[in-house]
């Protein structure tokens with residue numbers, strides 16, 4: 001048996017909470033760094049948690065003192081703090097990987113060296129309309145203006161349809177470091193969860209993700225109407241992209257499937273990911289189980305990452321009223337085979353991820369039929 005290692009987690013949101021659920025089942029203590037009573041801390045009663053922020057040097061130092069290995073549920077952390085503590089405690093994945101990945105432009109420049117296909121893009125130096133207009137001439141319209149840093153749920157993206165949109169786009173993303181991306185005319189978005197261990201790079205099956213207003217709405221595992229060849233190709237691309245980074249743990253890889261069936265990387269995340277929540281019910285080892293095992297060098301039988309049953313995950317997102325998500329949850333209670341996960345994040349705001357529901361069934365068609373009434377409820381409650 002292993003020697004009761006203590007895991008430190010930067011961030012106590014829903015991803016941290018689900019990591020704690022996995023750690024708890026192995027009697028592994030997870031010390032969470034975040035504000036008091038954050039979702040992950042609520043399900044973990046011990047005195048090893050740290051109150052503070054994953055963006056503060058002092059808090060990260062304090063967490064490092066009590067842990068054998070440190071990991072993060074979010075990429076927007078102070079990597080200089082991680083660099084400092086890396087001499088005393090293991091940091092997984094590496095602070096170098098997190099630092100490169102947290103800046104989407106640097107991430108892409110890094111991946112380019114490894115031959116990973118992605119949309120053509122240009123960096124902005126001074127965020128002026130003239131500069132962006134020049135880039136627009138090179139990339140064509142529409143193009144996506146993106147914040148290099150602190151981006152999530154599309155908050156950091158602005159679709160620029162023509163030169164006329166440029167002032168509004170720059171106003172929306174002002175004071176942020178920016179780059180622009182050529183529009184990707186995809187027929188579908190795919191994602192793959194990759195698990196990097198001390199000597200292997202493993203992947204879960206390819207899933208289909210559907211975003212609405214740039215926020216992930218549903219995930220279909222396996223991806224619907226996607227050939228086994230594409231499924232395998234997407235997994236291979238995801239593993240290749242993740243292999244470009246140092247360190248162990250789960251990485252979420254988002255991709256575009258283009259009209260000609262070629263694949264392009266959208267972005268990757270150095271952490272457990274929304275597109276992998278279905279693995280809790282859909283596989284023998286969830287992405288959270290695998291992450292904990294990977295960072296602690298515990299065995300991960302590759303077979304445990306295979307799909308057990310077709311699964312559909314639906315995010316429960318804050319809607320038009322503060323209790324929209326509760327109404328959606330109430331509806332989910334009557335859906336057969338539905339596993340409900342609420343994150344206990346307190347007050348709902350429009351667009352805030354409050355929970356998710358996963359339905360599994362013998363066939364994808366059956367799962368689609370079972371979850372449809374819940375999708376209808378969620379659609380009615382949209383903000």
Ligand code: ATP
Pocket residue numbers: 119144151152153154155156157181182183184185189211214254266267
């Ligand atoms: P996340 O919450 O996944 O971290 P994010 O804020 O980092 O999101 P992206 O993943 O870059 O943003 O983009 C969000 C969504 O916007 C994508 O899933 C896709 O639907 C759309 N999108 C992004 N880039 C492009 C592009 N170049 N062309 C067309 N659509 C795009």
Ligand code: MG
Pocket residue numbers: 151152153267
């Ligand atoms: Mg992102």
Ligand code: MG
Pocket residue numbers: 254266267
């Ligand atoms: Mg994304």
